[in-house]
Amino acid sequence: MSAYQDLLAFARQTEALAQISGRLGWDQQTVMPRGANAQRSEEMAALEEVLHARRTDPRLGEWLDQAEAPDEAGAAILRELRRDYARNTKVPARLASELARITPLAQTAWEEARLAGNVSAFLPWLTQMIALRREEGQAIAGGGDPYDALMDDYEPQTSSDTVAATFDRMRPRLVALREAILGADTPPALTGHFAQEGQMRISRRLAEHFGYDFTRGRIDLAVHPFSSGSGDDVRITTRVAVEEPFNCLYSTIHEVGHAAYEQGVDAAYALTPIGRGVSMGVHESQSRIYENQLGRSRAFCGWLYGAMEQEFGALSVADADGFYAAANRVNTGYIRTEADEVQYNLHIMLRFDLERALIRGALEAGDLEEAWNTRFEADFGYPVDRPANGVLQDVHWSVGLFGYFPTYALGNIYAGCLYQTLRADLPDLDAQLSAGDTSAATGWLNARLQKFGALNGPRQTIANACGFDPDEGPLMDYLEAKFTELYKL
Amino acid sequence: MSAYQDLLAFARQTEALAQISGRLGWDQQTVMPRGANAQRSEEMAALEEVLHARRTDPRLGEWLDQAEAPDEAGAAILRELRRDYARNTKVPARLASELARITPLAQTAWEEARLAGNVSAFLPWLTQMIALRREEGQAIAGGGDPYDALMDDYEPQTSSDTVAATFDRMRPRLVALREAILGADTPPALTGHFAQEGQMRISRRLAEHFGYDFTRGRIDLAVHPFSSGSGDDVRITTRVAVEEPFNCLYSTIHEVGHAAYEQGVDAAYALTPIGRGVSMGVHESQSRIYENQLGRSRAFCGWLYGAMEQEFGALSVADADGFYAAANRVNTGYIRTEADEVQYNLHIMLRFDLERALIRGALEAGDLEEAWNTRFEADFGYPVDRPANGVLQDVHWSVGLFGYFPTYALGNIYAGCLYQTLRADLPDLDAQLSAGDTSAATGWLNARLQKFGALNGPRQTIANACGFDPDEGPLMDYLEAKFTELYKL
Secondary structure (H helix, E strand, O other): OOOHHHHHHHHHHHHHHHHHHHHHHHHHHHHOOHHHHHHHHHHHHHHHHHHHHOOOHHHHHHHHHOOOOOHHHHHHHHHHHHHHHHHHOOOOHHHHHHHHHHEEEEEHHHHHHHOOHHHHHHHHHHHHHHEEEEEEHHHHHHHOOHHHHHHHHOOOOOOOOHHHHEEEEEEEHHHHHHHHHHOOOOOOOOOOOOOHHHHHHHHHHHHHHOOOOOHHOEEEEEEOOOOEEEEEOOOOOOOOOOOHHHHHHHHHHHHHHHHHHHHHHHHHHHHOOOEEEEEEEHHHHHHHHHHHOOOOHHHHHHHHHHHHHHHOOOOOOOOOHHHHHHHOOOOOOHHHHHHHHHHHHHHHHHHHHHHHHHHOOOOOOOHHHHHHHHHHHHHHHHHHHHOOOOOOOOHHOOOOOOOOOOHHHHHHHHHHHHHHHHHHHHOOOHHHOOOOOOOHHHHHHHHHHHHHOOOOOOHHHHHOOOOOOOOOOHHHHHHHHHHHHHHHO | OOOOHHHHHHHHHHHHHHHHHHHHHHHHHHOOOEEEEEEHHHHHHHHHHHHHHOOHHHHHHHHHHHHHOOOHHHHHHHHHHHHHHHHHOOOOHHHHHHOOOHHHHHHHHHHHHHHHOOOHHHHHHHHHHHHHHHHHHHHHHHOOOOOHHHHHHHHHOHHHHHHHHHHHHHHHHHHHHHHHHHHHHOOOOOOOOHHHHHHHHHHHHHHHHOOOOOOHOOOEEEEOEEEOOOOOOOOOEEEOOOHHHHHHHHHHHHHHHHHHHHOOOOOOOOOOOOOOOOOHHHHHHHHHHHHHOOOOOOOOHHHHHHHHHHHHHOOOOOOOHHHHHHHOOOOOOOOOHHHHHHHHHHHHHHHHHHHHHHHHOOOOHHHHHHHHHHHHHHHHHOOOHHHHHOOOOOOHHHHHOOOOOHHHHHHHHHHHHHHHHHHOOOHHHHHHHHOOOOHEEEHHHHHOHHOOOOOHHHHHHHHHHHOOOOOOOOHHHHHHHHHHHHHOO
């Protein structure tokens, strides 16, 4: 066997083991008995140790030195493996092990601090986590920017300076749009009691209408909606709030977008490093375009209105237009995960600036709450009322996810670019969506993007699909047009 | 660290990974999307290769040479590890990996062949599986009996010659009892329609009454009932036939027996080689004594009759005595898992002889169906009507379980021994069971057997619990007494 073949066989096994780890994560959040928690920790730690040993195995370095790619896919596989190996071997074992040790403890401390509304109880853990991640970023970056090094794990080939410049261009337009909307008449919300069984029936219909392949997946309930797995076993979860059906329905569509990307990758790439989504930002572009540009469109809302009436009887909104307005309602609120399309990106920008300053050493953990609150009031116009609605609302920092937040906004930006080209290519899109038929749109996304998996880098993947280098323009144009029309601005 | 401590740390991680493998097996048979089969097969093969590498790691041999047990549990751990290491280092990695790869595929082929009634469609898989297992048995046995080598994996310290001799003593008594019963008046069966939800509600009640800990387990539906996992994550499955509620209810009690053993092992042994049931035969002794000696007793049937009336309204049988007779009805039938206590062992003897011949090379896969049908008619007095009622009825051979079947009959034999002592120790047993209270009996089994896990060898485990060396006598006496009374022979 050639070095390339040895390497590929080894990498396939590693990927298969990583899939198992993902499956256990699904199990833990859906079906695992609660008494199994401690045992599961030990099981996961054993599997993580196996995975870490494989990812830093010296044979990988030897194979990578000698391997020659047989074709384009092979070159992409080598690119991904070289990148991962370079990252993994730069992190000292002591640091990796210390991060693994404190992560569950920090998460528990965050959960307790959030419930108690006590930021200072979480502070020692946050300080330690920042120090460790900063050290990790420095180890990977060499003399470069440690925050960029962390972000690169989720979004390769994108510098935080580029992100900051993009966000700087978006912020004034978003703030202006937000102020205009909140100054206009607010449409009525959808109110009523929507039984769990009915919401789950609609969720399944939505998943089918968006092309989710149930023979290679399933939908379950979990506390936090997520998509998990690649290839032929891609499972999603959703959640139900009986008085807020949009929560469940749009969580489902969002996760179907993630799942469609994983299910849609060329089967020839299965269990290779390119047999999955190429980055978190590109992944989020799929979940966002499914959820927002398609799922929250006027046309699709017309179909969904009929499906909801069929399931639940007469609704509190007068007609399909009222339903569309309710599904796109812009509220004042504190929570990122509940934010509308306009304000969501402002939440991300706040976090991006703060976490970049934390990792670069320009902001200390002890000053974070004040920085958050000041910035929130400046961006949103009203003060944070309590830590659970402010600096303690997200799990990310407690588990060391620094550099992850910007990928959510990048996903929105990429979705904007994709949608501009998709609409131009599909003149009958509105008629199709009005009938609940997303197949032309999702088929376009599969053919132009999803099937390639990680064959190309993230920005190249988007550029290939939409035909131009991505920037924030199409997203901002889309948001301004949509909400100007909807709120009669 | 001492060699013993190094060894134990390594073995704990291996056991944790083995638990993951078990969890994936549960997943595959309960919740996995059917399209994920091929991918799962590759994932399982990767994990199996990791496990095989760990179980044959040369460091294990070095540690085992140097390790000194600190106490009785340590000595038992070393005994188990030495036995496993000796076995595993004899099986080539290629063979272990090939077995892991084809097992899910062969199982799927069996399922399809069974539904289609098409033995020849399954034949290539069966042939391959037999060849691989034969090779494995030969590798382990050296010049010895390959079937004994396979059986030793499920039931250490018991030779197939001993089993054959035991079966030879049992067979005439069983055949005579069976003929006498079938010559007597048959009591009415329990007839009617029993909705799935109601059967599952009763199943959950039964599980609770038999001490199943739902905080460390769960019940789901599967094609074939099973129990899976050790320690704090022990899951069971059952199945429902709406016109045959005893199928579901006694499958549940049976699996609860298995699960109680795993949940009941001393927590200090968790994730060690002694933190689980010591052998399949001893395991089956627990499931059988729960299901039969306790669950099918006249006393417990009285309580279950009331619970069934409460759930389903008036039953087709006249009273608790009629219910007891129906629950212990001896039918002419084809299916092992539906067989009564008398005929069950005849089913096992048939399979034991056939699979021993297959592994020893005295019977080829292509001749198996005819051999099965001939033997069945000789033992049971009527011909097999279709493959799903004959050679295709059990999953075992499709997943390579050769040498496993005799452990079911050993379990019955061990259950007979345990029950003889348990009854003598618990004079109020019938009164307790009549009230649906199994706690004294299950508590006795936990204190005398379950909590020790694999601290002692299988026969020693039984002997310690019941106070004498096990043989088939108590089981045969119990069966003859029970059915003579019930059928007025």
